[in-house]
Amino acid sequence: MRPYHQNETGDVYQIVQDAIQLDKLARQVSQPEDGAIVTFAGIVRNNTQGRRTLYLEYEGYETMALRKMSEIGATIKQKWAVNQVGIVHRLGRLEIGETSVGIVITSAHRRIAFEACHFAIDTLKKIVPIWKKEFFEDGEVWIEGDFTQLPTS
Amino acid sequence: MRPYHQNETGDVYQIVQDAIQLDKLARQVSQPEDGAIVTFAGIVRNNTQGRRTLYLEYEGYETMALRKMSEIGATIKQKWAVNQVGIVHRLGRLEIGETSVGIVITSAHRRIAFEACHFAIDTLKKIVPIWKKEFFEDGEVWIEGDFTQLPTS
Amino acid sequence: MRIMKIKVLLFARLREIVGSEMVELHRNEIFTVRDVWDTLQAEFPQVEGFGKSLLFSLNQEFADLNTRIEDGDELAIFPPVSGGDN
């Protein structure tokens, strides 16, 4: 499998159609200066509020999604002393237990890595144009995020 | 390589002498109910405040360390709706870039997983009897944690 | 009077309701995102209930109803995003 694509600062912002390999992403971005690596994996759960989920489908506005993912990384690097950022989102059909999004933050210090990683996924869920449709035994439903007035550029 | 040892509740508390495989640990403890997996890896950094580190040696009071690691897991499961906890600490000589401690928290929801994982490493560094000695080019030094009055049982 | 052509990308539930991932609108006066949305509602009445919680982007940056549009801009309309974990 090909390595993830690191940009000129060594960070990874990528949209994929196949399985996310978070450990590979972490190994790729890590450096000798790192003291802490925090990762987040968003997983397709087998239920939503007790209703049994069969699978999910993710759709994205890919060019804008990549741009927004890079923006999140740039914000993180301004706010915190992180070493590297890796954000990979998968699109298409995902089965239960599969990873929809993987985030890696490396830093010299753990508190920074936790805060930045949490910020990354919270912000991704607000500004990165990706949507999911959940398939149940007896129907399907588009999941819509909370509507928030987003800053216009 | 052997799988990590899961106890009767499916959680892992283990001390090892060889490389920690955090992705393997995560795969082993994850379940169809998980929506979020947060991992923390503590890494041997190549410097301490600018002074070049060659390697570290970790020493532990193993029986008590395992007991305290289980206690952290039990506290987490009381405080948060996490699904599984995995905490693995390595002892012996570790080179730059190697993982000294790996923590995995799985949960239906991400906030819980972040909070519990952060709590796990912060608490481990206070109550788990493990010590490290840092080797520099021109000497070695025992690292001692901050002294805090710990609760007696 | 010149007829402006605007291509509008649609995503997720909005795409399904309109039945297409891209529509081309023709109008002789298009100045803002609001004009596009009004035209879309006129041509596809089924989108009407959607209005209050939609997001707009122009050239891949978030926009609002008052954002001005130029010829050749890439406009997209979509529901609140829901990527990441579930």
Place this chain on the structure above:
Amino acid sequence: MRIMKIKVLLFARLREIVGSEMVELHRNEIFTVRDVWDTLQAEFPQVEGFGKSLLFSLNQEFADLNTRIEDGDELAIFPPVSGGDN
């Protein structure tokens, strides 16, 4: 009068200073962790400067200087812990 034997586990810098990971102390009256620490200081004067920031455990639970000791207990003395990341 009965002589009590107490085995004391030592770790990290304390272990290095004493030169052993386990010492056996003999005393005719040992009631608390403080008695053990006093005896250890008498036999190994080099540990003295350590006193204020040491941790004690009895049977793998944190203890303090006033914790009572019984025959057969596992006592350990060590510096503040420093595992995890660096």
